[in-house]
Every structure is written in structure tokens, then in C-alpha cells.
């Protein structure tokens with residue numbers, strides 16, 4: 001493009017948009033799409049298990065009966081039948097909710113963006129864990145918060161560090177990933193969930209509980225969601241992306257009615273409503289028990305993949321490396337000795353046809369150079385063995 005046009009476009013950008021950056025992960029995924037690359041980089045479900053036949057059947061069965069509604073504009077809040085189903089599902093988990101507490105969103109990612117829009121003023125302190133979900137940082141950076149952080153261990157966020165941040169001054173909210181954290185793979189213990197709620201109460205703030213992975217538990221007992229412990233102080237998010245398919249872009253929010261009203265207004269401006277067609281299809285799959293059966297199948301497949309990854313790490317990784325043991329979800333987190341640079345390793349991995357996400361991407365503050373995220377859901381067992389072997393050999397040369 002000629003320079004005068006380029007200048008016109010660049011000088012027209014809003015101050016806000018100067019904060020926009022493209023997602024490191026999306027950039028990385030570009031290089032991992034070649035079939036020879038074993039990629040542990042994306043957060044992708046296993047595509048070979050998408051319930052294609054069941055979705056096709058649902059379309060064939062629903063369009064003749066309900067096509068006029070499915071293809072029409074709908075309410076911002078979402079399709080009533082699906083809201084009803086979700087509020088009942090949430091009640092079964094012990095989450096106190098009515099259909100009026102539920103909003104269907106275009107994936108949980110939209111929920112994060114709407115929360116940013118509705119709550120974050122420039123300079124607000126927002127508490128996130130180190131590391132945290134990259135997509136939340138990306139969504140919220142636009143609104144100009146200051147990210148303040150707390151560390152994590154095997155039982156989730158470290159409460160004393162959360163309290164230190166709270167003592168330093170007011171925060172707008174705490175962003176928590178209760179189950180099988182992305183990227184760290186760890187789960188917040190019940191004890192710590194209770195403490196978080198007590199702290200929210202003491203310091204008069206609220207918690208965003210982002211739970212895309214809770215249903216994908218491979219061992220142990222479910223832990224009470226934070227929202228159950230204090231529904232007045234929690235906005236809960238979940239999604240069909242990991243349990244059904246991300247291409248549908250369908251997620252939901254559970255929140256107090258007063259809060260939800262503002263979020264609904266923000267959603268109206270963003271996209272009027274989430275696709276009606278997809279909501280009817282998903283509702284059908286939910287009502288006929290197809291989703292439940294599908295999740296049961298995924299749990300078996302992903303558990304095996306997780307186990308193969310853990311065994312391969314034991315076998316091929318150098319003894320200096322440490323990693324988390326996820327009881328569910330899609331990821332585990334590797335920590336290498338201080339001084340190792342996983343961005344440099346990523347470049348080396350490209351040459352060896354193996355990919356992961358360098359940990360730096362998951363920190364708001366330039367930390368985590370010696371860490372990496374590995375995804376195990378998207379790669380069949382034999383390829384997991386092969387990829388971890390390649391990575392292990394690279395690491396042994398490096399360390």
C-alpha cells in the first residue's frame with residue numbers, strides 16, 4: 001500500500017487499539033500445521049472424535065421441524081430451552097442458578113471480553129495467577145488494567161500471595177481457573193477455594209471462575225465450584241469447546257441477575273446474540289444425552305493420552321526437568337532449570353518437527369522463560385511418544 005494510505009490508517013487507530021497484539025499461540029499454530037510436526041502447542045480437542053454423525057443427524061432432524069426459529073434472530077440471553085437445560089445442569093453441580101442467571105456467549109472467550117468491557121477501568125488492578133490463560137490477558141489488555149499476580153503450586157493459587165496482593169490495595173477482581181488450569185494443569189483444592197471466597201468477602205471484591213475443563217476429570221473426585229461457596233461474589237464461565245467442539249463457538253456465563261444485565265447489554269452491542277442455529281443443535285445433543293456419552297468417551301481417550309505423555313516424560317526427559325500431574329483437562333506444564341530459554345528451544349523444535357508453547361506467553365510480566373506448556377489431547381499416543389522423545393533429546397543436548 002502507498003505510504004500516504006498507510007499513514008492515514010495508522011494515524012486513525014484508537015489509543016485503545018494500540019494495545020492490541022496478535023496472540024502468540026495463533027502465530028505459533030501457523031508453523032505447527034504441517035503433518036510432519038508433532039504439535040503439543042495448540043489447546044485443541046482430538047478432531048477424529050468430533051461427533052460428526054450425531055451433529056449431522058441433529059441438523060437433519062431439526063431443520064424441517066424448527067428451521068424457521070433456528071435461522072432467525074434470537075434473544076441476546078440465548079435460546080430459552082438451552083438456558084433451561086444449563087441452569088438445571090448447573091444446579092446438579094450444586095451451582096444455584098435459574099435460567100435468568102445464564103447468558104449464552106460466543107465461546108468463553110467472548111465472556112472474558114465482555115467482563116473486561118463491563119468491569120475494567122484503565123489502571124484497575126486485576127489479580128491473575130502466574131502463569132495464567134493467555135486469552136484472558138489478551139482480552140483484558142485492551143481495557144488497560146494493571147495485572148497483579150500470585151504464584152501457584154500443586155494445589156492451585158498460593159493463598160498467602162493472593163492476600164499479599166489484596167493487602168497492597170484494592171483489586172477489581174480475581175481471575176481463577178479452578179480445574180486443570182490452562183496452562184499449568186493444576187486444580188485449586190477445596191480448602192483454598194474456601195479461603196478465596198473468604199478473602200473476596202474480607203476485601204470486598206469478586207471472583208471470575210473460568211472452568212472450561214471441569215467435566216474432563218480423569219481421576220479423583222469433583223471439587224465444589226467456587227460459585228457454590230458464595231454465588232453473590234462469583235461470575236462463572238464454561239464452554240462447549242472442549243467437551244463438544246470449539247468450532248461451534250458456544251459458551252455460557254452464570255452470574256447474579258444484576259451483573260448479568262450489564263453483561264447482556266454489552267453483548268447486545270457486540271453481536272446481538274450468539275448463533276441461534278448452533279444453540280438449537282447443541283440443545284438437541286444435550287437433551288438426547290449425546291453430549292454426556294461423548295464426554296464419557298473423551299475422558300477415556302484423553303486419560304490414555306495423558307498417561308502416555310507422563311510415561312514418555314519419565315522415559316525421555318532429562319532429570320533436571322519437572323512437570324505437573326494433571327488430573328484432567330488438556331495440558332501439563334514443564335519447568336526447566338533457571339536460565340533455559342524455551343523460546344530458543346521452540347525455534348530448535350521447529351527444525352526437529354516438534355512444537356510446544358513457550359511459557360513466557362502465559363505471564364503478564366516477562367517471567368517464565370524456563371517453562372513450557374504441553375497439550376496431550378490433540379495427538380495420538382504413538383505420536384506423543386515420538387514427539388516427547390524428540391523434545392527430550394533436544395533438551396538433553398541443551399542442559
Ligand SMILES: Cc1ncc(COP(=O)(O)O)c(C=O)c1O
Pocket residue numbers: 043106107108109110133135177182210212238239240241246249250251
Ligand atoms: C481457561 C480458558 N478460558 C477460556 C477459553 C476460551 O474458550 P472458548 O473456545 O470457549 O472461547 C479457553 C480456551 O482454551 C481456556 O483455556
